[in-house]
Amino acid sequence: xxxxxxxxxxxxxxxxxxxxxxxxxxxxxxxxxxxxxxxxxxxxxxxxxxxxxxxxxxxxxxxxxxxxxxxxxxxxxxxxxxxxxxxxxxxxxxxxxxxxxxxxxxxxxxxxxxxxxxxxxxxxxxxxxxxxxxxxxxxxxxxxxxxxxxxxxxxxxxxxxxxxxxxxxxxxxxxxxxxxxxxxxxxxxxxxxxxxxxxxxxxxxxxxxxxxxxxxxxxxxxxxxxxxxxxxxxxxxxxxxxxxxxxxxxxxxxxxxxxxxxxxxxxxxxxxxxxxxxxxxxxxxxxxxxxxxxxxxxxxxxxxx
Amino acid sequence: xxxxxxxxxxxxxxxxxxxxxxxxxxxxxxxxxxxxxxxxxxxxxxxxxxxxxxxxxxxxxxxxxxxxxxxxxxxxxxxxxxxxxxxxxxxxxxxxxxxxxxxxxxxxxxxxxxxxxxxxxxxxxxxxxxxxxxxxxxxxxxxxxxxxxxxxxxxxxxxxxxxxxxxxxxxxxxxxxxxxxxxxxxxxxxxxxxxxxxxxxxxxxxxxxxxxxxxxxxxxxxxxxxxxxxxxxxxxxxxxxxxxxxxxxxxxxxxxxxxxxxxxxxxxxxxxxxxxxxxxxxxxxxxxxxxxxxxxxxxxxxxxxxxxxxxxxxxxxxxxxxxxxxxxxxxxxxxxxxxxxxxxxxxxxxxxxxxxxxxxxxxxxxxxxxxxxxxxxxxxxxxxxxxxxxxxxxxxxxxxxxxxxxxxxxxxxx
Numbered sequence: 001x002x003x004x005x006x007x008x009x010x011x012x013x014x015x016x017x018x019x020x021x022x023x024x025x026x027x028x029x030x031x032x033x034x035x036x037x038x039x040x041x042x043x044x045x046x047x048x049x050x051x052x053x054x055x056x057x058x059x060x061x062x063x064x065x066x067x068x069x070x071x072x073x074x075x076x077x078x079x080x081x082x083x084x085x086x087x088x089x090x091x092x093x094x095x096x097x098x099x100x101x102x103x104x105x106x107x108x109x110x111x112x113x114x115x116x117x118x119x120x121x122x123x124x125x126x127x128x129x130x131x132x133x134x135x136x137x138x139x140x141x142x143x144x145x146x147x148x149x150x151x152x153x154x155x156x157x158x159x160x161x162x163x164x165x166x167x168x169x170x171x172x173x174x175x176x177x178x179x180x181x182x183x184x185x186x187x188x189x190x191x192x193x194x195x196x197x198x199x200x201x202x203x204x205x206x207x208x209x210x211x212x213x214x215x216x217x218x219x220x221x222x223x224x225x226x227x228x229x230x231x232x233x234x235x236x237x238x239x240x241x242x243x244x245x246x247x248x249x250x251x252x253x254x255x256x257x258x259x260x261x262x263x264x265x266x267x268x269x270x271x272x273x274x275x276x277x278x279x280x281x282x283x284x285x286x287x288x289x290x291x292x293x294x295x296x297x298x299x300x301x302x303x304x305x
Numbered sequence: 306x307x308x309x310x311x312x313x314x315x316x317x318x319x320x321x322x323x324x325x326x327x328x329x330x331x332x333x334x335x336x337x338x339x340x341x342x343x344x345x346x347x348x349x350x351x352x353x354x355x356x357x358x359x360x361x362x363x364x365x366x367x368x369x370x371x372x373x374x375x376x377x378x379x380x381x382x383x384x385x386x387x388x389x390x391x392x393x394x395x396x397x398x399x400x401x402x403x404x405x406x407x408x409x410x411x412x413x414x415x416x417x418x419x420x421x422x423x424x425x426x427x428x429x430x431x432x433x434x435x436x437x438x439x440x441x442x443x444x445x446x447x448x449x450x451x452x453x454x455x456x457x458x459x460x461x462x463x464x465x466x467x468x469x470x471x472x473x474x475x476x477x478x479x480x481x482x483x484x485x486x487x488x489x490x491x492x493x494x495x496x497x498x499x500x501x502x503x504x505x506x507x508x509x510x511x512x513x514x515x516x517x518x519x520x521x522x523x524x525x526x527x528x529x530x531x532x533x534x535x536x537x538x539x540x541x542x543x544x545x546x547x548x549x550x551x552x553x554x555x556x557x558x559x560x561x562x563x564x565x566x567x568x569x570x571x572x573x574x575x576x577x578x579x580x581x582x583x584x585x586x587x588x589x590x591x592x593x594x595x596x597x598x599x600x601x602x603x604x605x606x607x608x609x610x611x612x613x614x615x616x617x618x619x620x621x622x623x624x625x626x627x628x629x630x631x632x633x634x635x636x637x638x639x640x641x642x643x644x645x646x647x648x649x650x651x652x653x654x655x656x657x658x659x660x661x662x663x664x665x666x667x668x669x670x671x672x673x674x675x676x677x678x679x680x681x682x683x684x685x686x687x688x689x690x691x692x693x694x695x696x697x698x699x700x701x702x703x704x705x706x707x708x709x710x711x712x713x714x715x716x717x718x719x
Binding site: 043044046048055056058059060061063065066067068069070071072073075076077078079080081082083084086087088089090091094096097100101102103120121123124127128 | 327328330356358360361362364365366368369370371372373374375376377378380394395398402505506507508510511512513514515516517518522
């Protein structure tokens with residue numbers, strides 16, 4: 001990343017391209033990431049949106065976007081991106097539209113669509129080497145409907161459909177690895193709480209053509225049950241504890257962009273959120289916390305050279 | 306103009322090529338595959354300009370089709386049966402986008418039981434999604450109605466996607482003589498697609514299909530779509546008349562065959578109507594005043610034209626190649642609603658046949674005409690399923706054979 005124009009937070013754009021007044025929840029980590037991404041991406045873009053929280057960004061007759069927007073459906077935003085991209089290419093090739101009118105085509109989905117219902121369409125679009133940017137705001141549950149378990153829900157979290165004393169017994173699906181297995185042009189994990197890392201990745205993604213993933217962890221005050229003012233702190237803790245590894249895939253290699261040098265214990269992250277409260281109250285479950293810690297340790301041991 | 310022997314599928318492909326479509330997102334399904342294979346071949350060989358892409362499902366295919374049409378290119382795609390149903394969510398969605406493009410559906414019965422053979426339940430499941438529906442009876446009609454469908458879809462008074470429907474197997478794989486119009490003459494009929502209010506450009510930011518809050522804005526968009534769909538009747542009639550002036554084959558919302566002075570009429574859609582025409586000729590030769598009324602459009606529904614064609618008739622035999630479980634024939638129900646309350650409305654008899662590829666015999670059409678002629682005014686009889694004792698015996702025989710075979714396998718000693 002030596003060629004980046006982002007060396008300190010002072011270099012980050014303060015354009016504020018995304019308008020205010022949207023009905024997103026206070027402290028939404030997904031909107032925070034999208035806000036930063038959009039400042040770099042700009043209005044020469046068309047968002048193809050899948051059903052999710054962000055569907056309510058544009059409510060007739062208003063939109064917070066400087067550029068264009070098309071709502072599709074939960075399962076097929078990448079296919080919508082395919083149609084728009086192909087049509088723009090056809091119009092330019094036939095001389096019916098000057099190249100300067102071209103747009104960056106962006107699919108925008110939540111984790112429910114990206115990890116689950118829309119995965120078939122995503123796989124197809126990557127396999128066809130579609131030139132598009134794919135933004136996921138991952139709040140680890142079906143956030144728009146009240147935080148039910150989604151394929152992105154982490155082990156141990158309580159959700160609206162998993163209220164038992166153990167929380168969710170399954171594992172968070174590894175969407176980044178699924179993308180990498182498709183050999184895309186680019187894939188990255190990010191979080192709004194680390195804006196410099198985020199900006200460098202968006203910068204890289206925008207310099208490449210082909211299928212590109214921006215997978216943003218989206219701390220969710222309503223779904224995860226925390227005070228909205230803690231969104232940034234929780235996002236930073238997700239990185240410092242090693243629970244949300246910041247990484248990117250390029251040319252067949254995965255690089256960790258901000259590995260936590262001395263990892264903070266996972267309980268510091270877990271105790272900030274109501275969805276993990278059952279690990280601390282009424283009795284502290286050291287065994288369960290140790291189990292989650294062991295998963296994180298195993299991940300980083302496998303990563304270490 | 307040149308004449309060729311073309312299958313219904315080939316006629317669809319030729320029609321799409323004559324319409325100079327820019328983009329063909331595709332997914333194969335029997336009996337539609339020949340359409341997309343032909344287009345893929347022409348695009349690959351350079352005989353046809355355009356871009357081809359195979360999607361991973363019909364759901365994705367319809368999404369890509371609608372998104373491309375909304376961006377400003379002329380789009381064609383095709384499907385059938387389960388594929389149409391798999392895409393159903395997107396049929397409603399892209400119609401709501403007011404994305405004008407054409408989808409050919411090659412009608413086929415629905416699962417379960419799974420079958421490859423035709424009837425009309427697939428296309429009628431898409432009745433209320435906002436796509437207009439053109440139903441074809443011959444390969445020539447299929448070909449001619451592709452450019453006509455684009456004229457209707459792209460007309461500013463309509464701006465809705467259109468389905469051109471043809472019967473699987475009976476039409477998709479039957480070769481008929483088809484007259485091919487010269488491409489330049491079709492160009493004069495169908496100018497290049499000009500996306501106006503919907504298109505995505507850097508200099509022209511546009512938001513499409515945004516959410517609405519409350520029933521007020523939602524109803525506004527639904528009513529707009531309804532009124533646009535209704536405009537389709539007039540626009541189709543105009544386009545079909547202009548096609549007639551240019552190419553000698555006029556298309557109207559109804560196809561009337563010897564119906565003007567008829568006492569008894571068949572009403573049906575699709576290729577089986579050609580069988581009814583043969584039955585009409587035979588009955589006329591025997592001195593019976595029989596005719597055929599065939600709606601070409603089912604959405605928008607040509608209710609007024611049907612009233613004019615049917616009021617005053619003695620009896621009408623409505624033949625449905627579909628079955629709405631617990632109700633009966635869909636076309637019959639629609640006709641009842643169109644004629645309801647009219648003083649001189651004919652009695653409507655409902656016949657359901659041709660399901661899953663089952664033929665409708667001439668003798669059955671003769672019987673329907675006889676029953677329609679004998680029907681008393683007043684109470685209408687319940688729908689009749691065309692099914693013979695012999696067909697029932699055939700199924701019973703298969704069941705018995707399978708049962709015996711299973712017993713033999715379970716008890717090899719016997």
